[in-house]
Amino acid sequence: MPKLAASVLGLIVGVAALSPLGAGPALAHPHVWIIVETTLLYDKGAFTGLQHKWSFDQYYAAMAIEGLDKNKDGKYDREELAELAKVNIDGLKDFGYFTTAAVAGQEVKFAPPSEYWLEYTDSVLSLHFTLPFAEPVSAEAKGLTFSVQDPSFFIAFDLAKSDPVKLGTGAPPSCKIRVGSAKGEGALNDAFAKQFGAFAVAGAQPIVVDCQAP
DSSP, rough: OOHHHHHHHHHHHHHHTTSTTOSSHHHHHHHHEEEEEEEEEEEEEEEEEEEEEEEEEEHHHHHHHOOOTTSSSSOOOOOHHHHOOOHHOOOOOOGGGGGEEEEEEEEOOOOOEEEEEEEEETTEEEEEEEEEEEEEEEESOOEEEEEEEOOSSSEEEEEEESSOOOOOOOOOOEEEEESSSOOHHHHHHHHHHHHHHOOOOOSSSOOEEEEOOO
C-alpha cells in the first residue's frame, strides 16, 4: 500500500479507535467527504494565514463521535471532542494539512496549526483550525494562491457552495478572490508535487487572491 494511502488510513483508524464501532467499515471504504470554508487572515498590511472550517460527511461524523458523549446529555461539547480534534490535527501533520500555497512563483510555508477544535451542530461535525503562514505575505504580493486537496482522493475536499473563501477583518477592499487558474497556479501544483511525490495533482480548485488596483 502506498505510504500516503496507509497514512490516511491510519488517520481514519485513529479516529475509529476512539469509537466502539471499530475500524472495520473505515478500512473497507476509507473515503471521507469534507466541505471547506476558509478565511484568509489579515493583519497590518499582510496576510497571516488561513482559518479553516472543514465539515465532514454524516457517515464519518456518526462513526467519529460514537461514544464521546461522556455525560450522556445528548450533546457533544468542545471538551468531549477535544481528544478527537487532537487526533485529527496530529494525523494531518504529515500531509501539510492538505493545504498548499504559493505566491510570486514560490511555495508559501506554514507554521504549526493553532486554535483547533471540533464542533457538532445540527448533526454536522466540523473541524476548525488556524494554519498560520510561516512568514506574513504582503497584500501587495501578486497572485497569492492556495488550495486544499488530497491528491490520492482518499479524502474528497469540496468548496462550500456559498462564500467558500472570505477575507479577514481589515483586508483592503481592493482585494478580490476567485476560484480557478491564474498565473502562479503552476507553482501551487509544484508545491503539491513536492509534498506528495508521485501522486498526481488533478482536480484541485485553487483560490486566487489579488489585491492589485484595477
